[in-house]
Amino acid sequence: MLRRQGFHTSANSLGPDGMVKGTALDNNPVWTIPVKDPQVFDRYSSVGPSMINLIKSLNGVGTEDDSLLGETWSSKSSQALFEYEKSMEFAELFDTPDFNMDHYKVEKGVNERFRATAQYMKMRTLRKVNREVFIIPHEGFDSHSEQKADVNTLFNTANTALTRFVDEMKVQGIWENVVIIMGSDFGRSIGPNSNGGTDHGWGGNYFVIGGSVNGGKILGQYPEHLSKLSDHWLSRGRMIPTTPWESTWHGVAQWMGIQSDEDLAAVLPNKDNFRKCDMFTDQDLFVDGQVPSYNCATMDSDGDGVFDQFDLCPDTPSELAVLVDETGCLSGSLAPSTSLMPTSAPTVTPTETPTVSFAPSTTGPALVNVGDGLSSYNLCQGNCNIDADCAGDLVCFRSDVEGGSVPGCSGVTEGTTNYCFTPTVHTDNLPLILIGNGLDHGSYGECQGDCDSDLDCNGDHLVCFQRDSSSTAPVPGCDGTGVTGEDYCYHTNNPLIYIADEGTNLGECQGDCDSDSDCDGDHLFCFQRGRRSYAPVPGCDGNGISGKDYCYKKCVANGMACSDSSACCSGLCHGDQTCRDALR
Numbered sequence: 139m140l141r142r143q144g145f146h147t148s149a150n151s152l153g154p155d156g157m158v159k160g161t162a163l164d165n166n167p168v169w170t171i172p173v174k175d176p177q178v179f180d181r182y183s184s185v186g187p188s189m190i191n192l193i194k195s196l197n198g199v200g201t202e203d204d205s206l207l208g209e210t211w212s213s214k215s216s217q218a219l220f221e222y223e224k225s226m227e228f229a230e231l232f233d234t235p236d237f238n239m240d241h242y243k244v245e246k247g248v249n250e251r252f253r254a255t256a257q258y259m260k261m262r263t264l265r266k267v268n269r270e271v272f273i274i275p276h277e278g279f280d281s282h283s284e285q286k287a288d289v290n291t292l293f294n295t296a297n298t299a300l301t302r303f304v305d306e307m308k309v310q311g312i313w314e315n316v317v318i319i320m321g322s323d324f325g326r327s328i329g330p331n332s333n334g335g336t337d338h339g340w341g342g343n344y345f346v347i348g349g350s351v352n353g354g355k356i357l358g359q360y361p362e363h364l365s366k367l368s369d370h371w372l373s374r375g376r377m378i379p380t381t382p383w384e385s386t387w388h389g390v391a392q393w394m395g396i397q398s399d400e401d402l403a404a405v406l407p408n409k410d411n412f413r414k415c416d417m418f419t420d421q422d423l424f425v426d427g428q429v430p431s432y433n434c435a436t437m438d439s440d441g442d443g444v445f446d447q448f449d450l451c452p453d454t455p456s457e458l459a460v461l462v463d464e465t466g467c468l469s470g471s472l473a474p475s476t477s478l479m480p481t482s483a484p485t486v487t488p489t490e491t492p493t494v495s496f497a498p499s500t501t502g503p504a505l506v507n508v509g510d511g512l513s514s515y516n517l518c519q520g521n522c523n524i525d526a527d528c529a530g531d532l533v534c535f536r537s538d539v540e541g542g543s544v545p546g547c548s549g550v551t552e553g554t555t556n557y558c559f560t561p562t563v564h565t566d567n568l569p570l571i572l573i574g575n576g577l578d579h580g581s582y583g584e585c586q587g588d589c590d591s592d593l594d595c596n597g598d599h600l601v602c603f604q605r606d607s608s609s610t611a612p613v614p615g616c617d618g619t620g621v622t623g624e625d626y627c628y629h630t631n632n633p634l635i636y637i638a639d640e641g642t643n644l645g646e647c648q649g650d651c652d653s654d655s656d657c658d659g660d661h662l663f664c665f666q667r668g669r670r671s672y673a674p675v676p677g678c679d680g681n682g683i684s685g686k687d688y689c690y691k692k693c694v695a696n697g698m699a700c701s702d703s704s705a706c707c708s709g710l711c712h713g714d715q716t717c718r719d720a721l722r
Contacts, residue, residue, distance in 0.1 A: 139401045140394065145269040150258065152251045153275035167217050171272070173254045175232070176225040190219060228261060237261055242306055248276040249299040256306045269394055279322070283333035300347075307349070317348035317390060317424075321383075327375035328364055329576055341370065341377035346386065350393075350424045357418060358385070365572045366621050369514055369529065375575075384409045385418045392420035392429050414439040415446045442466055505549040505557055518547035520557040524610050524619045528558035533618070535559045570613060570620030585616035587626035592634065592680045595627035601680025603628050634675060634682030647678035649688035657689035665690045 140147045148169060149158040155168040197212035204212075231237045239257050244250060251274045262270070276296055281288050300318070307313040325342030341361075347353065358381035361368045370378040384406045391405050403409055409417065415434035420427030434446040442454045442462045449466030462468055503518040514529045515522045522534040535544045535558070537551040544557045551557065568585040575588045580596045582589050589595055589602035603613045607623040614628045635648045643658040644651050651657055651664035665688055667673045672681040675688045682688060 139396050139405055140269050143395060145395060146267045148265065148267040148270040150255075150270060151273040152254060153273060155273060158271050158273055169221060171254050171258055172225060173250045175229045176222060178226075190223075193219060228258075228264075231261070231264070232257065242302065245298075247299075248274065248295060249302065251275070252299045252303040253306075256303055256310075259307075259312070260310055279326075280338075281326075281335045282331065282337060283335040285330070285335040304347075313349035315349070317346060317351060317393070319346050319386065319390065320344045325377075325379075328377060329375035329574060337374065339376045340372065341379040344386070346390075346423060348424075350426050352421075352423060352425045352427070357381070357422065363572075365574050366624070367526075367572050382408070382412050382416065384412060385416055386423070389418035389420045389423040389427070393424050393427060397429070413446050413449075413452045440466075502546045502548050505544060505547050505551065507555050515558045517560065518544065518557055520555045522556045522558050524622065526610075526619060526621045532558040532560055567615055567617045570616050570618045570626050572621050572624055582627045584629050585613065585626055587620065588624040589627050590625065591684075592682055597627075597629070598635070599629050599631065599633050600627045601630055601633045602626070604681065630679035632677060632679050634678050634680045634688050636683050636686055644689045646691055647675065647688055649682065650686040651689050652687065659689070659691075661691050662689045663692055664688075 149155075149167075150169045150171050151158060152171050152173065155170075158168055193215060197215045232239065237257070237260055239253065239260070242253050242256065244253060255272045255274060258265070258272075259270075262268070276292070276299075278288065278292050303318075304313065307316050321344060322342060325339040326336040327339045329336070331337055361370050361377060361380060363371075364377070365371060368377070370380060372378060387406055388402060388409060391402055396402055396405055413434065415432040415437040417432060419429040419431055421429055422431050437446045438444065438449075439446055440449070440452055440454045442449070442451075444462060444464065444466035446452060448464075451462070451465070451467035454462055454466060454468070505518050505520070507520045508515065510521050512527070515527055515532075516529050517532060522528055525533045528534055534556050535551075537544075537554055537556050543550060544559050546559050547557060571586050572588060573582065573586050576590075577594070579593045582594050582600075583596055584600055592601045595602055602625050603611075604625050605611050605623060610619040610622050613620065613626045614630070616626060616628055620626060632647050636650060637644060637648050639650050640652060640656075641648070641650055642656050644656055644662075645659055646662060654663045657664055665675045667675075667685060667687055669685045672684055675682065676690050676692075678688060678690060
């Protein structure tokens, strides 16, 4: 596109070149930049004439009956020979005062590639280019194990290479005309694997630097939750990006001289899959940018009268604009599922019994049954099963239990279809919050998860409430259902407490005991568990440590412990008041 506008361009690579390949129509081949001086090609063949001239004659203009394979071979061979001859010409100039780079320290790897790039940029006038792109690879970040040590080394190497390159650009006087964009073909998972590394992901953070970059700020939207609570969560710590790659390249392309929407769409073929207001402009990225920032709150990209910020159907055909509702979608049609803005925080004024107050409305959004099994339902959408099915702070209104109208939504419920709505909660309990999986021991506070054992909970009286993979069982002292199958820490007055191996004088719910004599207290006995067992200890909460044994209380009759606690106690024995008759 830049060539069509009169710019002299060059696409270059010191590694993979797929990203900068143009179309066959533009005939702008990718140059391969050598990091070392080219070696002299053997110019003589056994048949006498110059080898290079012989190859040129064999791979010159083809005929109509040439095969596609033959044409491709000839094209690649001709390009390689042309690059070779030009590289030989350039190499002869590298030792001249104008193009000498001896001051630039040479090291293998990415530093060597940046140096070769700087040397070619120094010859830009001789090469007759005023717009060019270089691809510089820096490998080794696919760190499935020992990530901390490996990545620190890679970062240090990259930092050194960037520092030297930036210094050279300033010496050449072109730093204000250079931009460096760090990219990756895939991100990393946000949680570690069992080998101390991370696995393939999607979303990630990237930087843009340059002499004219309007820096010192973060663009894009950081996910509200780095867990299954996020609409951007896929699985195992993989996050869908909140901002498309096209946003960054859109602003860079404008800065380089591509301005029209048609040309930008040709350069960025996936751009139109996103709202225009999601694209960064050159003014967002550069101090000398010309195109003002887009604003979703004031833009109406599809011309339907609904600003992009509130438009759930951003590609409505202009001829149908008169038929859309306040969501920007055709009246009666279903808007695509999307995250809502966060609701106001719930009040926490304690009451004797937790209550939920409703504010029925006949003027809110209409109830819409969008079907079963979706990952996220928006306000007044169904059919949800639990609170975790609802987006943001919404909760699931159980029509089969509560019936009637859904607070804040217009219309009447359909049978047993459940809908998401905004409650006003009055309770002294904390809400269940999933802050991540596989974190270090002691990382989870009260009503936080996903814990795997009591050791994961941070507090003497916090233990891990274990649930089955499909369970939404209520967690004691916590509000909501949380995420199905995830486990949460909760407060108890009777947690299993590990004192020491072969402990003595242990109290109720303390361990590790080996015999009843290790337990110090009336009616305390040692509850023996298997070597790797998490068997529940009567009268105590939590799982404790696998295989450890804990002291517990039994009811006694005539000085002897009951062999069957159900015959002695009203439920679990915990204090004399639970014992039947004269037992204590």
